[in-house]
Amino acid sequence: xxxxxxxxxxxxxxxxxxxxxxxxxxxxxxxxxxxxxxxxxxxxxxxxxxxxxxxxxxxxxxxxxxxxxxxxxxxxxxxxxxxxxxxxxxxxxxxxxxxxxxxxxxxxxxxxxxxxxxxxxxxxxxxxxxxxxxxxxxxxxxxxxxxxxxxxxxxxxxxxxxxxxxxxxxxxxxxxxxxxxxxxxxxxxxxxxxxxxxxxxxxxxxxxxxxxxxxxxxxxxxxxxxxxxxxxxxxxxxxxxxxxxxxxxxxxxxxxxxxxxxxxxxxxxxxxxxxxxxxxxxxxxxxxxxxxxxxxxxxxxxxxxxxxxxxxxxxxxxxxxxxxxxxxxxxxxxxxxxxxxxxxxxxxxxxxxxxxxxxxxxxxxxxxxxxxxxxxxxx
Numbered sequence: 001x002x003x004x005x006x007x008x009x010x011x012x013x014x015x016x017x018x019x020x021x022x023x024x025x026x027x028x029x030x031x032x033x034x035x036x037x038x039x040x041x042x043x044x045x046x047x048x049x050x051x052x053x054x055x056x057x058x059x060x061x062x063x064x065x066x067x068x069x070x071x072x073x074x075x076x077x078x079x080x081x082x083x084x085x086x087x088x089x090x091x092x093x094x095x096x097x098x099x100x101x102x103x104x105x106x107x108x109x110x111x112x113x114x115x116x117x118x119x120x121x122x123x124x125x126x127x128x129x130x131x132x133x134x135x136x137x138x139x140x141x142x143x144x145x146x147x148x149x150x151x152x153x154x155x156x157x158x159x160x161x162x163x164x165x166x167x168x169x170x171x172x173x174x175x176x177x178x179x180x181x182x183x184x185x186x187x188x189x190x191x192x193x194x195x196x197x198x199x200x201x202x203x204x205x206x207x208x209x210x211x212x213x214x215x216x217x218x219x220x221x222x223x224x225x226x227x228x229x230x231x232x233x234x235x236x237x238x239x240x241x242x243x244x245x246x247x248x249x250x251x252x253x254x255x256x257x258x259x260x261x262x263x264x265x266x267x268x269x270x271x272x273x274x275x276x277x278x279x280x281x282x283x284x285x286x287x288x289x290x291x292x293x294x295x296x297x298x299x300x301x302x303x304x305x306x307x308x309x310x311x312x313x314x315x316x317x318x319x320x321x322x323x324x325x326x327x328x329x330x331x332x333x334x335x336x337x338x339x340x341x342x343x344x345x346x347x348x349x350x351x352x353x354x355x356x357x358x359x360x361x362x363x364x365x366x367x368x369x370x371x372x373x374x375x376x377x378x379x
Contacts, residue, residue: 128333252274308329
């Protein structure tokens with residue numbers, strides 16, 4: 001009788017097979033995008049709707065994580081002796097809210113994920129979000145609150161009244177689902193060296209996640225060694241993986257000059273020479289480039305042009321400058337599309353988290369030893 005393979009082995013085999021195809025699939029995707037350019041069609045892109053799924057966004061949307069002082073250093077683990085709550089500054093209303101942790105977490109999942117996603121992907125998102133925002137507790141950077149939210153645009157947190165208004169007759173079903181997910185992972189968070197890990201997440205990778213040191217702070221390589229590139233080839237099958245933007249020469253000049261006021265770029269020559277010497281990271285993100293003789297990071301170019309990610313190529317044409325973009329988000333940490341893909345292949349939420357935050361420890365403050373230190377659920 002054959003021994004059944006463990007879930008971890010099955011997931012590893014799936015990743016190996018997909019990664020073996022990784023070098024062939026980009027060519028197919030690129031060929032398709034060229035055909036799409038010629039035909040005027042695009043792969044389907046999520047559109048705003050009344051469904052429980054918001055458009056993919058980076059995390060954290062507000063405030064920018066890299067603007068928080070010492071954001072790489074972490075904070076203490078939460079105490080299991082008191083009821084947890086987060087304080088949020090709502091930029092939509094100007095109010096500071098105190099929200100119980102369980103209510104906040106259910107809302108945070110609703111703001112980030114399609115509720116039709118596999119339960120294991122939703123659990124992975126719940127643990128990543130709880131860890132991420134626990135790390136921000138006590139920062140006081142958002143008008144004295146732990147962090148900011150925008151309830152009007154479903155960023156970070158929304159009250160249950162907003163859920164009911166959007167979901168209508170599906171409200172009770174969706175809320176029950178969210179509360180069930182939260183209860184199954186209540187109190188669990190990822191730690192590194194005894195403190196909550198930095199657990200960013202984003203919508204769709206270009207096929208691999210990115211190292212934090214290439215996106216935010218070079219010090220992340222030392223402080224957050226678990227935020228390194230990992231394969232996420234299933235993302236290529238996601239709606240919204242490919243996007244493009246075309247700018248007329250005047251539009252591009254206006255955006256570049258507005259973004260680089262201190263050192264204006266020289267865009268007097270032909271447009272095909274405006275953006276040169278593009279350097280890519282091993283994960284496929286633009287690390288830096290020369291824009292009219294000025295060195296600009298890939299992240300700044302993404303912000304300047306409002307691109308979905310910094311994984312892009314570009315070409316001049318009769319209609320202007322066209323940028324072909326792969327993925328959606330900053331690329332660091334857990335890919336939400338990748339989490340959904342792995343869950344559909346049978347991966348547990350523990351395995352998903354271990355894949356994207358390799359080396360962290362899944363802990364539960366509710367299960368502690370006599371010293372008060374959380375016990376490890378997995379290494």
